[in-house]
Amino acid sequence: MEIVDLADDNRKLWMVCLEDWSDEMKGAGNKKEIWFGKMKDKGLRVKLAKDDNGVIGGMIQYTPIEHSYIQGEGLYFVNCIWVHGYKEGRGNFQKKGMGKALLKAAEDDARQLGAKGMAAWGVSLPFWMKASWFKKQGYKKVDKDGVAVLLWKPFTEDARPPKWIKQVKTPTPVPGKVAVTTFVNGWCQAQNLVYERAKKAASEFGEKAVFQEYDTFDRNVLLEWGIVDGLFIDGKQISTGPPPSYEKIRKLIAKKVKKIK
Ligand SMILES: CC(C)(COP(=O)(O)OP(=O)(O)OC[C@H]1O[C@@H](n2cnc3c(N)ncnc32)[C@H](O)[C@@H]1OP(=O)(O)O)[C@@H](O)C(=O)NCCC(=O)NCCS
Known part of the structure; x- marks a missing residue:
């Protein structure tokens, strides 16, 4: 297995979350493209995992927490880690160590960049992005919002825990529409x-x-x-x-x- 950086030859694949086989993904529009255009100058980091045959099976994206939707400082935030788990397309790469390798590479990278720690989110449900997986990788729960769990792994003694930005308002109905x-x-x-x-x-x-x-x-x-x-x-x-x-x-x-x- 090899962990590689985002590059011209894998950007399109990352853009569609490794689901180049999926018709659904074609309906997702250009918002990620626009997000990438803004985030590439704000410290976005992306890594991809290749198996022994050179096939990409996993990805991780993380940003300085100040440019995420979480409150915090001096940390990096993993907004997405995804090891392709569908039978379709490239197939199922889960539970073969890719996720662990991606997270470790991201942590090493963040440390080198001077981060005080890593934050990540998961859900307290037995499916999707399970918070339990991060716990197994040494992360501690630090905040909760419904089923969404915020976790972190501090690297330094002076690291301050991150917090969710919680909902403050609800949209109101429009009369007659x-x-x-x-x-x-x-x-x-x-x-x-x-x-x-x-x-x-x-x-x-x-x-x-x-x-x-x-x-x-x-x-x-x-x-x-x-x-x-x-x-x-x-x-x-x-x-x-x-x-x-x-x-x-x-x-x-x-x-x-x-x-x-
Ligand atoms: C969570 C995820 C990244 C893990 O990657 P993976 O390659 O399948 O996991 P790994 O093989 O690296 O697992 C590492 C360890 O975690 C354990 N593990 C695997 N899946 C687990 C789970 N669901 N819950 C708890 N532990 C788990 C493995 O047994 C392994 O343990 P070990 O270190 O003792 O051997 C992957 O399963 C995934 O992408 N899931 C879907 C997440 C998702 O929806 N992402 C989109 C969110 S934006």
């Missing part, structure tokens, strides 16, 4: 996909639906709402992990449109 409100940051293709689906679905209802978009890459917007990625229909949050289908979002809007007086 269905309000479809999206919050999107760009770092996650799954969340970018939700945004694109919601935008398209809302447009089907013409004047009856109003589409609102908040760019949470803007830290002021992020702090004003305390929401990084999310979809709300008439102020009600729709669960977006995993992303709801286009059809489901369209149906939810249609139901509300019927009730407009």
Whole structure:
């Protein structure tokens, strides 16, 4: 196995989260591309794992925490680690040590860059990005927001623990219309996909639906709402992990449109 840096020959693959086989991924739009354009000058780091045959099977992306959606200082934050686990395309690379190797490479890199520690997020559920996996890699839980767990591994004695930025406001309904409100940051293709689906679905209802978009890459917007990625229909949050289908979002809007007086 070999850990390599992001380069011209693997950037396209990383951009689609190693899912170059997936038609769904094609619907995720260009938000990650835009995010990359801004983050490459703000300390974004990306590494990829190749197996012994030179096939890329895993990726990790991490940024200075000051340029993430977490509160903290002097740390790096892993917003995504993903070892391809589907049978489709390149196949399942999980549980062969790739994740561990990627995280170790990222930690070594962060230390060299002078970071005081590493932070990461996971969920306290037995699937998706399990917080338990990070615990096994020596991370400690430091904050919680529902099922989302923030973990960290300090490298120095003076490292200060990170904190979630929590939700402070909820979008309000718009009289006489269905309000479809999206919050999107760009770092996650799954969340970018939700945004694109919601935008398209809302447009089907013409004047009856109003589409609102908040760019949470803007830290002021992020702090004003305390929401990084999310979809709300008439102020009600729709669960977006995993992303709801286009059809489901369209149906939810249609139901509300019927009730407009
Ligand atoms: C979590 C993940 C990165 C781990 O990578 P991996 O290559 O499968 O894991 P590794 O083989 O490196 O595992 C390292 C260790 O963790 C253990 N482990 C593996 N999966 C685990 C799990 N789900 N829970 C707890 N421990 C686990 C392994 O047994 C191994 O233990 P060892 O060090 O004692 O041998 C990978 O499974 C993954 O990508 N999961 C989906 C995450 C996701 O949804 N990412 C997108 C979020 S934006």
